[in-house]
Amino acid sequence: MTKKVLIAGFTGAMGQKVIKLVNSLDDFEIVGGLSPEIKYEPKEYGLSNEVKLFNQRDAIPDQFADIWIDFTTPSAVYENVKYALTHHIAPIVGTTGLTDRQEDELSLISKKEKIGGLIAPNFGMSAVLLMKFAKEAAKYFPDVEIIEMHHADKKDAPSGTALATAKMIAQNRPPHQSAPDEVETLSNVRGGDYQGIKIHSIRLPGYVAHEQVMFGGTGEALTLRQDSFDRQSFMNGVKVALEKIDTLHELVIGLENIL
Amino acid sequence: MTKKVLIAGFTGAMGQKVIKLVNSLDDFEIVGGLSPEIKYEPKEYGLSNEVKLFNQRDAIPDQFADIWIDFTTPSAVYENVKYALTHHIAPIVGTTGLTDRQEDELSLISKKEKIGGLIAPNFGMSAVLLMKFAKEAAKYFPDVEIIEMHHADKKDAPSGTALATAKMIAQNRPPHQSAPDEVETLSNVRGGDYQGIKIHSIRLPGYVAHEQVMFGGTGEALTLRQDSFDRQSFMNGVKVALEKIDTLHELVIGLENIL
Amino acid sequence: MTKKVLIAGFTGAMGQKVIKLVNSLDDFEIVGGLSPEIKYEPKEYGLSNEVKLFNQRDAIPDQFADIWIDFTTPSAVYENVKYALTHHIAPIVGTTGLTDRQEDELSLISKKEKIGGLIAPNFGMSAVLLMKFAKEAAKYFPDVEIIEMHHADKKDAPSGTALATAKMIAQNRPPHQSAPDEVETLSNVRGGDYQGIKIHSIRLPGYVAHEQVMFGGTGEALTLRQDSFDRQSFMNGVKVALEKIDTLHELVIGLENIL
Amino acid sequence: MTKKVLIAGFTGAMGQKVIKLVNSLDDFEIVGGLSPEIKYEPKEYGLSNEVKLFNQRDAIPDQFADIWIDFTTPSAVYENVKYALTHHIAPIVGTTGLTDRQEDELSLISKKEKIGGLIAPNFGMSAVLLMKFAKEAAKYFPDVEIIEMHHADKKDAPSGTALATAKMIAQNRPPHQSAPDEVETLSNVRGGDYQGIKIHSIRLPGYVAHEQVMFGGTGEALTLRQDSFDRQSFMNGVKVALEKIDTLHELVIGLENIL
Missing domain, CATH: 3.40.50.720 (NAD(P)-binding Rossmann-like Domain)
Structure with missing residues (x-):
């Protein structure tokens, strides 16, 4: 019907x-x-x-x-x-x-x-699946960082998707503390911090809207990436x-x- | 206990x-x-x-x-x-x-x-999650290709993980036909074909064991990648x-x- | 003036x-x-x-x-x-x-x-620099493969840029034979072959025009990539x-x- | 002789x-x-x-x-x-x-x-070529950011290679000001700043030593990456x-x- x-x-x-x-x-x-x-x-x-x-x-x-x-x-x-x-x-x-x-x-x-x-604030399937998978992977890989890349005209950082992803990961990963004793010899290179999850924002002409979630574990890595080229x-x-x-x-x- | x-x-x-x-x-x-x-x-x-x-x-x-x-x-x-x-x-x-x-x-x-x-033939969490996510994403992104990269000493291709991933995707994606009319001006550049899913094997020194699943949809892309550096x-x-x-x-x- | x-x-x-x-x-x-x-x-x-x-x-x-x-x-x-x-x-x-x-x-x-x-058949600076750098790197890294990714509407493969890159690399690398004894358990997964340089073509909706040149050497890898989003x-x-x-x-x- | x-x-x-x-x-x-x-x-x-x-x-x-x-x-x-x-x-x-x-x-x-x-402080050919190419590309792509990824045990950031790369780029790019009016809604997400070049440091288990230089221009991008898996x-x-x-x-x- x-x-x-x-x-x-x-x-x-x-x-x-x-x-x-x-x-x-x-x-x-x-x-x-x-x-x-x-x-x-x-x-x-x-x-x-x-x-x-x-x-x-x-x-x-x-x-x-x-x-x-x-x-x-x-x-x-x-x-x-x-x-x-x-x-x-x-x-x-x-x-x-x-x-x-x-x-x-x-x-x-x-x-x-x-x-x-x-x-649904975001109808992009690649972004939505990325968030879903990231949340699930965090159960097994508590060590995770996020990179988002946008065109140079986007003046605010981080992107809403990156922050939403960090929130979903934070809900699902076991209590976790990464490298409390690290030292920055150039300020801020370690990026933003959302409940221990580092977020890095790239702004460059040519790029559109992209997000990458990187998980690391002993001897292995898992990376999820989505690219939005067009609404x-x-x-x-x-x-x-x-x-x-x-x-x-x-x-x-x-x-x-x-x- | x-x-x-x-x-x-x-x-x-x-x-x-x-x-x-x-x-x-x-x-x-x-x-x-x-x-x-x-x-x-x-x-x-x-x-x-x-x-x-x-x-x-x-x-x-x-x-x-x-x-x-x-x-x-x-x-x-x-x-x-x-x-x-x-x-x-x-x-x-x-x-x-x-x-x-x-x-x-x-x-x-x-x-x-x-x-x-x-x-479990494969206890690598990154490979196992990659396969699981790839299977799930295929429901929404029927257009998909797989690249696997291994050290030059691996003489057989494709890798077991790549083929296993293709099988899991094939079970879960809607009936799908991609570009039947394509033309290769250099033989075999479009790679291997498992039920319409193209698989590409890279063999290079330096690399260890890596797999990448690439999904494409109108105006967007989703990429899943895992790297195994060590057993x-x-x-x-x-x-x-x-x-x-x-x-x-x-x-x-x-x-x-x-x- | x-x-x-x-x-x-x-x-x-x-x-x-x-x-x-x-x-x-x-x-x-x-x-x-x-x-x-x-x-x-x-x-x-x-x-x-x-x-x-x-x-x-x-x-x-x-x-x-x-x-x-x-x-x-x-x-x-x-x-x-x-x-x-x-x-x-x-x-x-x-x-x-x-x-x-x-x-x-x-x-x-x-x-x-x-x-x-x-x-100049190609005025895209990223493609032109990629070819130039690939040619130069081949002197030190004779092991190399090329992946090119285009939208699903591009029916011919490989892309002109990928083939031109392979030609430039072939001019500049030392005589080289990679893995003559390799075995394909799924036909064509090792891709196309231009004078020993493997070329892999990906065709997916969402993608525009992208090329990646991968060099491998003992214990290390060098990757060059260019993305063309727009003419x-x-x-x-x-x-x-x-x-x-x-x-x-x-x-x-x-x-x-x-x- | x-x-x-x-x-x-x-x-x-x-x-x-x-x-x-x-x-x-x-x-x-x-x-x-x-x-x-x-x-x-x-x-x-x-x-x-x-x-x-x-x-x-x-x-x-x-x-x-x-x-x-x-x-x-x-x-x-x-x-x-x-x-x-x-x-x-x-x-x-x-x-x-x-x-x-x-x-x-x-x-x-x-x-x-x-x-x-x-x-030579660094005999890794992939790192050395990356720096050389990055310096050259900066002449044509003044918009550039650097990401370096290392294992979680590396407590200092950024890596020497990333900083050396930024210095070489800074020598060679035309005077350049990117997005002076940007706003961070989460502190430090835009990373470290070396003479206008943003540097982002990732620290995750599993990773070894990797550097990525990302150039963006109108409608295109150029990315250089090197991976060191082993000394x-x-x-x-x-x-x-x-x-x-x-x-x-x-x-x-x-x-x-x-x-």
């Missing part, structure tokens, strides 16, 4: 990629689009003319679609997801900006309304979410938790 | 490493050693003088130890494991050379005797096996299956 | 990048553009209104510019470069398709007209050519020969 | 490796060994019985050998090299510990005595030094300066 999909933020760069993705899938059909900035006919956005376009959320009827894909803005996402849940449309959310408290509230609504969904890669994760959304009976945070 | 350990092949290079490992662990105690070539007192082998040395298997009493660690020879291993199981000592086996049929027979004995055990690394896996052996109620083949 | 530049093929993708590059440099000024397909005013192409546009070669006067940058087509390049040389404009040529014989003829013309120039990278090499063109007194083939 | 070689420090680990190397070469012959700790006959040290062993330097006659290879101790090296030069034996020195002032003095002696020689690798560099020592007419510091 074909699932009906509504795309919130369909006019944006990510929304446009989602349209192409869903159009390429057999078991899903776009039935609606939501955006405050609709200027053209559906076909100008890559949509068939039967697709209904909404410029405000409240016009969308209850159970209008099975799935609500959200790539909108930090200011809109909370109300959007709440609306989807209370109107019995399962949300798949790639928009960032939800606070911990908002996530908790949405989880409660999800339980009350008996509808599942997924909130198009997020569609790999959205596809996985679409295939699994049916099996979710609550609001899940993080794509890695449905793999 | 301290577990009692017997080491079969304790005079060999791996056996000697196992002695050091077990001596360093709090919850395990070496109580016996088996080898046809005993020449010296226990302390010459790094053992305390209370440890009993056996130069033939049949002299070992029933339930003499809790765990039988076996790093012996292809010709001895089958009888050793059979003896361990029927005498209610749980085997942890790093010796290679068991046939599929022998493994099946030992499994049956294990069930009958109601005692678990582990047979000392096998002790990481033996340690994991010692910690888990208690929880096994049958004969398990492959360290990855107890992680 | 500011050098005057004419851009042949200024309406194409590479030509447009060249316009941006030259506009950003202090010591160079665009004075003309050549293209058979001129439709708009100069400013539509990112050029100032003083720039003269030509839709045929013969309209360009003798010594009209100091430098002729050529990113045109295989069918036009030979006549273009000949025209430039005989009209005393030093050519910098990124267009591919010249035969060995045509290159020889252009070299003769260059000598007769006493004007230098550069023909924008060619502008790095064009910039180097512009800075050096003045010092060339003959027609040089290959950017590596002016570094 | 066969060259005569004296090995100072022939009883040490490196000296023993030098004996094996020279014995394997056609054009060189060991004629003497110097060590304060001689206990056995020459053949116990892998030497033929004609080789003369000295336990003090002053017993070695003028022009006793053509070449003096020195792997001794920081306290002996200065007097050894001085002795070699004044007795007309060309020194190849792998011993560390000479001060800048001592090197200057030895250079003067070398000129006065009209005999060349080589002092045996130093013999590659000693061999190169033996082949070139004849051509040196002064005291050269650094193997890279004779390549």
Whole structure:
């Protein structure tokens, strides 16, 4: 049975990629689009003319679609997801900006309304698998360091993915103290420290977004690396979410938790 | 409660490493050693003088130890494991050379005797985790190639680990056909082919034993790599096996299956 | 003193990048553009209104510019470069398709007209330096293998850069025979063979264009790698050519020969 | 004509490796060994019985050998090299510990005595080539960062090779300022800073000694990496030094300066 999909933020760069993705899938059909900035006919956005376009959320009827894909803005996402849940449309959310408290509230609504969904700050499958594997490997290799590489225009360091990876590793590795007596003859060469896990950030032109987790043990090493060349890669994760959304009976945070 | 350990092949290079490992662990105690070539007192082998040395298997009493660690020879291993199981000592086996049929027979004995055990051709944790992760990633990234690198003295190619990895990936990836229309202008540059998975073997002096699994998807890549610098690394896996052996109620083949 | 530049093929993708590059440099000024397909005013192409546009070669006067940058087509390049040389404009040529014989003829013309120039099939600085360094390292490390990685849409293998690298290495390494007695248990895993240098081609979605040269020696390894993410990278090499063109007194083939 | 070689420090680990190397070469012959700790006959040290062993330097006659290879101790090296030069034996020195002032003095002696020689703190060819190539690439890629990886027992950071590489790059790159406005949300993740070149030190069990130099430019990247698995690798560099020592007419510091 074909699932009906509504795309919130369909006019944006990510929304446009989602349209192409869903159009390429057999078991899903776009039935609606939501955006405050609709200027053209559906076909100008890559949509068939039967697709209904909404410029405000409240016009969308209850159970209008099975799935609500959200790539909108930090200011809109909370109300959007709440609306989807209370109107019995399962949300798949790639928009960032939800606070911990908002996530908790949405989880409660999800339980009350008996509808599942997924909130994923990162839909890149390679990054999500890297984090999952790193967490698992840390059980056996407590000695670990992280290197992340980004283009020179990224002014903040470390990357969110690197820090999230360190957090997942820290949860899972046995108590561990590495080399307390080390000496830096050039300050800071040993990098940043998150609960004993060293993080190193590289910023160079040419690079895009890359993360490497290095584990060392007696006589051996294990290295996990992911490269994101293009945000198009997020569609790999959205596809996985679409295939699994049916099996979710609550609001899940993080794509890695449905793999 | 301290577990009692017997080491079969304790005079060999791996056996000697196992002695050091077990001596360093709090919850395990070496109580016996088996080898046809005993020449010296226990302390010459790094053992305390209370440890009993056996130069033939049949002299070992029933339930003499809790765990039988076996790093012996292809010709001895089958009888050793059979003896361990029927005498209610749980085997942890790093010796290679068991046939599929022998493994099946030992499994049956294990069930009958109601005692678990582990047979692991590869105790390198980095290699075992690499294979496990590669299998899992293949679900989401059907496009994959394998590179393995070994010292120039390794005359056969590909390595057993590379081929084993390809087999595990093949079990788990969706039906997949990559580039049927490709053209080699220099023969064989596209490497070996195992069910559509390309394998490339590098042989160079300086290298030891390394494997890299490369996954590619739209706009992203995931790479898993392991380096074995020294067989000392096998002790990481033996340690994991010692910690888990208690929880096994049958004969398990492959360290990855107890992680 | 500011050098005057004419851009042949200024309406194409590479030509447009060249316009941006030259506009950003202090010591160079665009004075003309050549293209058979001129439709708009100069400013539509990112050029100032003083720039003269030509839709045929013969309209360009003798010594009209100091430098002729050529990113045109295989069918036009030979006549273009000949025209430039005989009209005393030093050519910098990124267009591919010249035969060995045509290159020889252009070299003769260059000598007769006493004007230098550069023909470079690859203006990517990272690829050019990789080849140069690989050639040099081969003197000390005769054991070497090459891996090249490209997107899955590249149907031919190996890449031109990988083969060119192997040729340069073959010229420079001492007579060498590696492992004549090796055995493939899976056909072709040892890759392609160019004069004893093994070449391995990887084709995966997500990847762009990458080359890795691996040298091994007793107890050590040296690895050179280049990644091309975008043809924008060619502008790095064009910039180097512009800075050096003045010092060339003959027609040089290959950017590596002016570094 | 066969060259005569004296090995100072022939009883040490490196000296023993030098004996094996020279014995394997056609054009060189060991004629003497110097060590304060001689206990056995020459053949116990892998030497033929004609080789003369000295336990003090002053017993070695003028022009006793053509070449003096020195792997001794920081306290002996200065007097050894001085002795070699004044007795007309060309020194190849792998011993560390000479001060800048001592090197200057030895250079003067070398000129006065009209005999060349080589002092090389690092005889690893992969490290030496890496530094040479990094210096050259910096001319074209001013954006560069360095990662060095060592075993967890190395308590100081960064490694000497990484710092030496940064110094060579700094000499050769154009004036350069990278990202002055970057922000660390976790302190020190951007690593150490040597004249604008970021250095990152990794310390993990399993690793031996590895260095990676990463260059980035618009749309491309160039990476140089060397791995030292074993000090045996130093013999590659000693061999190169033996082949070139004849051509040196002064005291050269650094193997890279004779390549």
